[in-house]
Amino acid sequence: MLLSCLLLSHPALSNPEQSSEQELAQVQEDIRSTEQRLKQQQQAFAAAEKQLQQADQTLAEAGNQVRRQQQALDRTQQRLQELESEQDQLQQQFDEQQKRLAEQLRSAYQLGKHDYTQMLLNQQDAAQLERVLIYYQYFNRARMQQLQAIEATAAQLQQVQVELQQQQQQLTEQLASLQQRQQQLQSARQEQQATVQSLQALLQEQGRQLEYLRQNESSLQATIDALKAKAQQITMDGLTALQGRLQWPLQGQLLQRYNQAREGGLRSRGILIAGSEGAEVAAIANGQVIYADWLKGYGWVLVLDHGEGFMSLYGHNQSLLKEPGAQVAAGEQIALVGRSGGQASAGVYFEIRDKGEAVNPLSWLQSR
Known part of the structure; x- marks a missing residue:
């Protein structure tokens, strides 16, 4: 009697059909759970791959920006060197022109010791008078040409100095921009490395x-x-x-x-x-x-x-x-x-x- 009660009280033995249904339901639930887990893994993996591609894209853009900024900086530095060299040459040219002008003025002073008015009135030596007039004309033309050359060189020198200041200002701005780009590049590299580690961990976890x-x-x-x-x-x-x-x-x-x-x-x-x-x-x-x-x-x-x-x-x-x-x-x-x-x-x-x-x-x- 006791044995009969125990057998009847066991769910699997008391109702075999109900037990099979429960087992089938459990299997179906396990399948759904596995499919859901697999779907989540696939979604996580796809998201990690997309994130990696985006990180690579961000890093590529930052790298190209740094490269372009560095090239612009190099061009500016090269232009500065050219301008500094040009400035030195113009300054030497300016100094040489002033030196020649001073020599001309000294020569004119020596020539000016002759009493030009008296020679014109006296006219005792026409040949000497003619020579003096030619000398005066020569020195006057030479002085005018030298003054024009000095004026042109001074204008060029001033123009170069203005461009030098502009290039130096541009260089300062480019240096600041380059430093900013380099910081962005470093941040992009760190983001990319973190993304790679995340993907590798996910691959290992999912086998x-x-x-x-x-x-x-x-x-x-x-x-x-x-x-x-x-x-x-x-x-x-x-x-x-x-x-x-x-x-x-x-x-x-x-x-x-x-x-x-x-x-x-x-x-x-x-x-x-x-x-x-x-x-x-x-x-x-x-x-x-x-x-x-x-x-x-x-x-x-x-x-x-x-x-x-x-x-x-x-x-x-x-x-x-x-x-x-x-x-x-x-x-x-x-x-x-x-x-x-x-x-x-x-x-x-x-x-x-x-x-x-x-x-x-x-x-x-x-x-x-």
């Missing part, structure tokens, strides 16, 4: 590091494939004749080599060269810009077409200095070193592609 790397590689390969058709329209000499003699895009330590193993067994298709933020990135050879934009995982990327199916790629830049369609020469500045796209340290990611396939850049660049 999506490998998936993220694979997505980035797929995005890059899709971009390269799309550029192949565009590259076929450009006629250039390619890189074959320059193999082993191409200049480096940046001088720095190699942080990652070609074909080096990465997380999840992935292999690097390029090299990563360490550099200082804001340093200049150079084109390895003559080429034309066929891509200059932000790319997921690689930040600000610039791609050059060198003809004959050869392309070079420069990633993780702070900002880009060239736009699509621009012709560039070997060694020309094309970007500034950065850490865009989620890179932990400053540097340039560099690839060489031959008909879309990655090749070892170290076999093409100059040995060092």
